[in-house]
Amino acid sequence: MPRLNREESQARTKTLLIEAAREEIIKKGFAQASVRDIADAAGFSQGAFYSNFPDKEAILLELVQQHQSEERAKIESVLGQASGEPAKVMAGLEKWAATANSDPGFAVLAIELQLQALRSPTFAQGYNELNRKHRRALGVLVTRLFEALGKQPPADPVEIATGFIALGRGMALLSRAGEVSRSGRIVVTFLKALIDAAPSA
Amino acid sequence: MPRLNREESQARTKTLLIEAAREEIIKKGFAQASVRDIADAAGFSQGAFYSNFPDKEAILLELVQQHQSEERAKIESVLGQASGEPAKVMAGLEKWAATANSDPGFAVLAIELQLQALRSPTFAQGYNELNRKHRRALGVLVTRLFEALGKQPPADPVEIATGFIALGRGMALLSRAGEVSRSGRIVVTFLKALIDAAPSA
Amino acid sequence: MPRLNREESQARTKTLLIEAAREEIIKKGFAQASVRDIADAAGFSQGAFYSNFPDKEAILLELVQQHQSEERAKIESVLGQASGEPAKVMAGLEKWAATANSDPGFAVLAIELQLQALRSPTFAQGYNELNRKHRRALGVLVTRLFEALGKQPPADPVEIATGFIALGRGMALLSRAGEVSRSGRIVVTFLKALIDAAPSA
Amino acid sequence: MPRLNREESQARTKTLLIEAAREEIIKKGFAQASVRDIADAAGFSQGAFYSNFPDKEAILLELVQQHQSEERAKIESVLGQASGEPAKVMAGLEKWAATANSDPGFAVLAIELQLQALRSPTFAQGYNELNRKHRRALGVLVTRLFEALGKQPPADPVEIATGFIALGRGMALLSRAGEVSRSGRIVVTFLKALIDAAPSA
DNA sequence: TATGAATGAGATTTCATTCAT
DNA sequence: AATGAATGAAATCTCATTCAT
Incomplete structure (x- = not known):
């Protein structure tokens, strides 16, 4: 060194x-x-x-900073691909869904952070800012996604994004080691249903 | 007294x-x-x-017992209604979605239980039994639901059920007081999309 | 029953x-x-x-009662034999030495009782009476023993008796299971030395 | 300070x-x-x-360390004197017997340690080592003592030493404050008898 | 900056004892 | 007389935090 x-x-x-x-x-x-x-x-x-x-508690806020950077980076990387043609977009999404929750610790940490925010007002203040930004960023992704596919989002894109974050975190809790793939499978099932059921733009 | x-x-x-x-x-x-x-x-x-x-830790297992009973009771009550005609079924579902997570504490407790199961092997043993039964029961509900609507489930009914449990718990974490309704709204959005996108039986 | x-x-x-x-x-x-x-x-x-x-604490006093009865009984049984001829007396003593501490729990209990007496004045009151009587009884045995052997005790018979009680209890502590025989052997060694070294009456 | x-x-x-x-x-x-x-x-x-x-429990082991050092020091000091002429040796022994158990707490501590060793396997492991060394050291003392006096030990010197340790500890239990001198007296009585009764080398 | 002994509060758990049944 | 739930005090041990070095 x-x-x-x-x-x-x-x-x-x-x-x-x-x-x-x-x-x-x-x-x-x-x-x-x-x-x-x-x-x-x-x-x-x-x-x-x-x-x-x-x-x-201060080290938790540092972890939030990191978590934020890392999640945003993942989203941005998919956002970049999402501007292309429909087939590519769907492929990118599937890849994202498969990997997004591949690290269960990552989601468990998110849950720990959220529980802490639920219980510690001082921590919540710093923490909620992250979630707002995060949801908005994912909302933009959802919007672009439906646009790229020529469909209308069936609900507020931010709410849809929120649903997928919740789904991912809920799955992280339910999954034990070795069952990670199931999480991605379910996310894709739900996402495809939303897209298929959406009316054309 | x-x-x-x-x-x-x-x-x-x-x-x-x-x-x-x-x-x-x-x-x-x-x-x-x-x-x-x-x-x-x-x-x-x-x-x-x-x-x-x-x-x-023993009192946590008692809470699991209760939690189990209560969740099963809710599911059974919807199961009963789900045998009728499509319109009634959908109405029942919407009502269930709206109330299922109306008590955020209920879901937060579920999350605490799951975290404990993730970390305490002794607790996990007793706990995992609950989740298996619970998921299977919800899987039956999903099956009947699609049957009543004349549709084919787009994936393993137990996995779909698992997804909704995960979604509900994830939403409970994301929701603060006053935002409970959003949880029900998202659940319904996802559920309707799954049904709409499903092929006819 | x-x-x-x-x-x-x-x-x-x-x-x-x-x-x-x-x-x-x-x-x-x-x-x-x-x-x-x-x-x-x-x-x-x-x-x-x-x-x-x-x-x-009261149950300890009950145990003292029992302990007293049992120890006195053992002593009396040897006292009876000690009135005979020298050879018989020595044989009886050896047998007593071998069995007296054959139950290590018996001595450990005695030690527990003594420690308690050392620390609890209320208990000590009832307890010390036992030891006085016990020592006096053993003192009589020592006197008779030396008489039967035509020797003079080399010290106050009660003190000699006290020494053997102490020796027995000390050995009980030092002995682990399987080493009980050593206790008897040492007691006999000490006793024979005392007798051999004693001047004729 | x-x-x-x-x-x-x-x-x-x-x-x-x-x-x-x-x-x-x-x-x-x-x-x-x-x-x-x-x-x-x-x-x-x-x-x-x-x-x-x-x-x-760890502090008990520290006490054993100290106890060991102190007892060994006392023994060594007598060992030094025991190499001289018979009269000096006997004088040294009497002095040792008088002081060895002059601190009843010292012996009570030894008893507490032994009881603990009887009941806690983890503690016993560290503790028994002490007793083995201690008994061996005292055994050497007994051997030298009889040599200096031109006599044959009437039994295994280590067993004789063990007997005196047991006697000392048993006496510590029986003695209340003010009766300490009796302990030394009895030890000397027993020791002299052993020496007198021993055959010449 | 980094150390780690020391603090004081609080955690889980045990236990002699009481008391209504 | 016997039960055993409940008590209140105290046990061992943990831990976030402080502070002299």
């Missing part, structure tokens, strides 16, 4: 702590993932945690 | 503890709902809790 | 509780042997315990 | 906790000596206890 200057070293500590936190929280849940567990898993002391975050 | 004999009094204590546990767990999550909180809310000592349940 | 009248039934309950208490206390120690454990082992409820004893 | 650096301060905390534990355990017994009692007596929080020991 190359020598890191002070700033880089500090950033690396923070990154390692965040990654460790993500794994611990997915594994045990936020309440059960102790600061000691997280710090140990990252290879630091508990004090290092508090040098980087004001309190335990 | 009428005088209770010993057996009744004991049953009442257990019932009160279970109800209190349900509320506390919905409000705070299983990990944060302490035995003291639950016992206090029920108006008993912590010791009373341990006179009725071997440990904290 | 023949029908018991009320008095007999009550006495039987008490006996069963005392026996169960003895086993539990030997196995776990007084502090770790809970009233529930004892009552369960005897096949009764906790309430039955409190119908028969005013509190947990 | 002089300023302590971090390491010294930490070591001091541990030492204070161990000393407090020793006193509390002697006073109340291991089961009754709560972690709170021990921490309070040492002037720390309960958490400090768990920063220094993984669990309550």
Whole structure:
């Protein structure tokens, strides 16, 4: 490893702590993932945690930042493909549906974040902003998708998007290891039905 | 309050503890709902809790029992109506969709139970049985529904049912107070699309 | 089992509780042997315990009574033989030494009782009486023994007796299962040395 | 008090906790000596206890370490004197016998440790090692003693040593405050008898 | 910045004891 | 006399957080 200057070293500590936190929280849940567990898993002391975050909940907001970036990136990548011809669009969607929830930990983390938002007003404030943006972005995708297919969305595109986020997260909970494929299958079934049933534009 | 004999009094204590546990767990999550909180809310000592349940996790299994009974009851009531003519069936479904998730706590509890099952093997054992039965029962409903409407289910009825359970639970997480109606609306949108898109039998 | 009248039934309950208490206390120690454990082992409820004893410590005093009777009986049986000729006396002693500590639980119980007496003044009061009598009785045995062998005791017979009680209890602690014979061997070694070294009367 | 650096301060905390534990355990017994009692007596929080020991039983093993060191030191000091002429050897022994059990707490602690070893397999493992070493060391002392006096030990020296350890511990239990001298007296009586009765080498 | 001993509050659980039945 | 649900206190242990180094 190359020598890191002070700033880089500090950033690396923070990154390692965040990654460790993500794994611990997915594994045990936020309440059960102790600061000691997280710090140990990252290879630091508990004090290092508090040098980087004001309190335990703060690291959740960092996770939200990351989660947001990653989900947005996935969506953008599909959005790019969604401007082409119908066949390509559908192929892209199927691929997305298959992979979107391929990491169950990712969805479990989303659920942990949502539960926390449901219960901690301070956390909710920062968190809800994410969901609004996220839903709106997915809503745009839905709109473009129906446009590309020459159909009319059967309901508010943002609501449809919300439905698919909910479906994905609900499936993540129901699925155990090895059943991940079922999640993608169901998402595709529902999506195709919506498209087939939609009136032409 | 009428005088209770010993057996009744004991049953009442257990019932009160279970109800209190349900509320506390919905409000705070299983990990944060302490035995003291639950016992206090029920108006008993912590010791009373341990006179009725071997440990904290045991009360979750009781909640699963209740949850199961209640969900099954709702499903049965719709199943009864689903044997009639198409118009009645659809009306029944819309009513069910509107009310099924009208109690967000109900779904949040379901999520807490699922998270616990994901993390506690001992709990998972008892819990997974419920989900299997539940999914199968809903699968039967889906089958009858499509039959009554003269359509072919576009996928395994149990998978479709699983999708709707997942959707309901995911929506419960996304919904804050006052947004409950949206959940029903989305469920109906998805359901109608599935029916419309389905080929005739 | 023949029908018991009320008095007999009550006495039987008490006996069963005392026996169960003895086993539990030997196995776990007084502090770790809970009233529930004892009552369960005897096949009764906790309430039955409190119908028969005013509190947990009270059953210890009952055990002392029994312990006293049993130890005295053993001593008396050797005392009887000790009035004969030297050879018989020595043979009796060896037999006693071999059997006296053959039940390690018996000595462990004695130790539990003594520790309790060391720490609970109320218990000590009832308990110390036993030890005084016990030591005096053994002192008489020592006196008779040396008389029968035509020797002078090399110290106060009561102190010599005390030494052997201490030795027996100390050995019970040091011995694990299967090493019981060693205890008897050491007792005999010490006893023979005392006799050999004693001046003729 | 002089300023302590971090390491010294930490070591001091541990030492204070161990000393407090020793006193509390002697006073109340291991089961009754709560972690709170021990921490309070040492002037720390309960958490400090768990920063220094993984669990309550662990401090018993520390006490064994100390007990071992101290007993060995006493034995070594007598071993040194035992190489001289017979008169000096006997004088040293009498002094040792008088002081060896002058601290009844010391023996009571030994008994608590042994009871624990009898009941906790995990503790027994670490503990039995001590006793083996201890008995062997005392066995060497007995051998040298008889050599110095020109006599043959009347039995396996390790067994004789074991007998004296047992005698000392048994006496500690029987003795109340103020009766300590009796313990030494009896030990000397037994020891002299063994020596007198032993055949010349 | 990072350490980790120490804190104080609170977690689950056990238990001697009481009491209505 | 016997039951066993319920109590209230106390047990062991965990944990987010602080702070001197």
